[in-house]
Amino acid sequence: MTTPASPRLKAQRRAGLLLTAPAIVALVLLVLLPSSAVIILSLTDYQLGNTQAAFVGFANYRTIAADPDFRHSVRNTLVFVGLVVPGSIIPGLLFALLIEGRTRFKSVYRTAFFLPVTATLVAMSTAWEVLLHPTFGLVNTLLFAAGADKLRFLSNPGIALYAIAGIGIWKQIGFNVVLFLAGLSTIPRELYEAASLDGAEGGWRRYLLVTGPALAPVMLFVTIITTIRAFSEFDTVAVLTDGGPVHSTSVVLFVLYEEAFRYLKIGTGSAIAVMFLMFIALLSLVQTRLAGRARHV
Amino acid sequence: MSERLRSIAANAVLAGASLIMVLPFLWMAMASMAPQGEIFSGAIFLKPSLQAAWGNYAFAFSRAPLLRYMANGVIVCVAIIVCQVAIAAPAGYALAKLPFRGRPVVFAAIVLGLMIPIQVPAIPLYIGLAYAGLLDTYTGLVLPFIISGFAIFLFRQFFTSFPDDVIDAARLDGFSELSIVRRLMLPAAWPAVAAFAVFSFVANWNDLYWPLVVITRPEMMTPPLGLAAFRASGDSAGNVGALMAGGIVITLPLVIVFSTIQKQFIRGMAAPAAPAPAAPAPASQASASPAPSSR
Numbered sequence: 001m002t003t004p005a006s007p008r009l010k011a012q013r014r015a016g017l018l019l020t021a022p023a024i025v026a027l028v029l030l031v032l033l034p035s036s037a038v039i040i041l042s043l044t045d046y047q048l049g050n051t052q053a054a055f056v057g058f059a060n061y062r063t064i065a066a067d068p069d070f071r072h073s074v075r076n077t078l079v080f081v082g083l084v085v086p087g088s089i090i091p092g093l094l095f096a097l098l099i100e101g102r103t104r105f106k107s108v109y110r111t112a113f114f115l116p117v118t119a120t121l122v123a124m125s126t127a128w129e130v131l132l133h134p135t136f137g138l139v140n141t142l143l144f145a146a147g148a149d150k151l152r153f154l155s156n157p158g159i160a161l162y163a164i165a166g167i168g169i170w171k172q173i174g175f176n177v178v179l180f181l182a183g184l185s186t187i188p189r190e191l192y193e194a195a196s197l198d199g200a201e202g203g204w205r206r207y208l209l210v211t212g213p214a215l216a217p218v219m220l221f222v223t224i225i226t227t228i229r230a231f232s233e234f235d236t237v238a239v240l241t242d243g244g245p246v247h248s249t250s251v252v253l254f255v256l257y258e259e260a261f262r263y264l265k266i267g268t269g270s271a272i273a274v275m276f277l278m279f280i281a282l283l284s285l286v287q288t289r290l291a292g293r294a295r296h297v
Numbered sequence: 298m299s300e301r302l303r304s305i306a307a308n309a310v311l312a313g314a315s316l317i318m319v320l321p322f323l324w325m326a327m328a329s330m331a332p333q334g335e336i337f338s339g340a341i342f343l344k345p346s347l348q349a350a351w352g353n354y355a356f357a358f359s360r361a362p363l364l365r366y367m368a369n370g371v372i373v374c375v376a377i378i379v380c381q382v383a384i385a386a387p388a389g390y391a392l393a394k395l396p397f398r399g400r401p402v403v404f405a406a407i408v409l410g411l412m413i414p415i416q417v418p419a420i421p422l423y424i425g426l427a428y429a430g431l432l433d434t435y436t437g438l439v440l441p442f443i444i445s446g447f448a449i450f451l452f453r454q455f456f457t458s459f460p461d462d463v464i465d466a467a468r469l470d471g472f473s474e475l476s477i478v479r480r481l482m483l484p485a486a487w488p489a490v491a492a493f494a495v496f497s498f499v500a501n502w503n504d505l506y507w508p509l510v511v512i513t514r515p516e517m518m519t520p521p522l523g524l525a526a527f528r529a530s531g532d533s534a535g536n537v538g539a540l541m542a543g544g545i546v547i548t549l550p551l552v553i554v555f556s557t558i559q560k561q562f563i564r565g566m567a568a569p570a571a572p573a574p575a576a577p578a579p580a581s582q583a584s585a586s587p588a589p590s591s592r
Binding site: 008009011012013014015016017018019020022023024026027030031032033034035037038041048084091094095098099101102105108109110111112114115116117118119120121122123124126127130131132133136137138139141142173174181182228232234235238239253256257260261262266269270273274276277280281282 | 304307308310311314315316317318319320321323324325328329336337338339340341383384385387388390391392395397398399400403406407409410412413414416417419420422423424425434440441443444446449468473474475478502503505506509510516520521522524528537540541543544545547548551552555556559563578581590
């Protein structure tokens with residue numbers, strides 16, 4: 001860089017502040033301030049409409065920790081995450097590898113897997129509800145044809161969460177296939193040629209030697225984003241089951257929504273929001289730490 | 298295993314998986330055109346009929362203001378994108394090209410903000426909007442999303458590779474920093490803008506959480522909220538065909554549009570990752586004719 005005249009540098013500095021000002025103001029007012037406020041609210045007994053509130057320490061946190069409905073929702077969320085994360089990443093990678101290896105129909109497959117990524121989940125959930133209908137749903141028709149009993153997927157408390165997780169996997173597989181395909185397309189061909197010179201001709205050895213390591217940053221990105229999305233499950237539950245039957249599908253964000261916006265319990269709702277934030281922050285921290293080692297995706 | 302056999306096996310697996318991927322969509326389309334009796338029969342293929350299709354779509358449009366929902370969705374999404382780009386482009390340029398004090402702090406704050414999901418600031422935002430009388434308004438739907446850390450990130454990355462001498466030449470021609478953003482940077486960043494716009498549109502069109510929080514009046518509902526309300530109302534009870542017709546109406550236009558521009562969308566999705574393509578525009582051209590050619 002040339003040594004700039006001092007007034008010009010000054011002008012650039014001023015312009016820099018001026019051009020970032022709208023972003024800073026919006027960020028502070030719409031994200032950072034409300035996010036700090038939610039921490040404060042979680043320590044008070046504030047009620048909507050009140051002009052004052054008392055500091056109650058960690059009472060709200062103790063209340064939700066002792067609340068069986070909340071504990072149940074944490075368990076449900078963990079089950080949901082435990083199903084959706086491996087259930088969408090492993091097949092997602094497999095399908096992406098298979099698609100990448102095709103010469104024909106590649107774009108047909110890509111479009112099919114892309115569909116759930118953009119389709120409105122609320123609409124797709126209502127379609128799944130019909131497909132899973134206990135009497136005339138296609139899934140039950142097929143089960144019956146295969147000699148199995150028909151299942152009340154969304155109204156049996158024993159299996160409703162698995163049905164919701166199935167929809168979650170369906171949605172997330174497409175997303176992951178698209179990301180893996182984007183990652184695979186950046187792997188240089190020469191790496192494969194070098195690997196085959198070294199005698200790694202077969203699929204597995206090729207994967208272990210070239211694809212796996214080259215795809216590691218994408219794998220990290222996909223794992224973190226899938227985990228965050230699975231923890232943020234809301235739409236399907238809100239639309240199809242309303243957390244039921246008997247709380248069997250109520251997940252953390254659904255309880256947060258009910259607590260804060262249906263029952264207007266601001267204090268306990270805020271406490272759940274803070275715990276959700278801490279969890280997301282932890283995941284993001286893990287990601288940045290790990291990504292520091294690997295090349296960022 | 299021979300190459301041919303492997304290829305057949307792979308295609309079989311992918312065809313099966315693809316069918317499951319498109320199944321809810323196919324089913325929705327079929328059911329939206331089928332008579333009630335056909336849907337309840339549990340048949341695998343539903344025989345469509347023109348009469349049934351007309352009945353289902355007419356019922357859906359008469360009982361749920363679907364066009365109003367769609368118009369709301371377009372208004373909200375476009376307003377959000379315009380605000381996001383208007384705020385993010387200058388900020389991205391400043392972070393990439395202008396040496397101002399506190400730049401690392403600003404950048405760190407933006408990255409931090411990027412990680413916070415809407416559910417966290419939602420309660421204070423809701424209280425604030427309630428006091429401001431902005432519940433059940435477009436402003437209430439748009440406001441929380443006008444700042445996109447992702448967009449700033451994307452623009453900063455794109456602008457970093459823009460040649461400095463072109464910017465200096467524009468300055469010598471008397472361009473202010475803001476007009477450099479407007480007339481030099483944004484046109485050059487068109488691919489990034491397009492990728493981001495598509496990504497943002499899909500995310501906000503499909504969002505259920507925030508509209509559910511701030512909207513109660515039917516005429517202000519966005520497409521997903523409106524469809525959820527239609528499903529929950531007595532109107533659609535038992536009328537599966539009409540409900541499916543509603544689903545098709547709010548999903549089909551976007552799916553068609555976005556499936557044809559997959560590439561931009563994927564670029565937006567994987568953007569924080571992918572190396573930014575260098576912005577062209579030779580220096581001589583920029584200083585000779587400051588107004589960039591419109592594309």
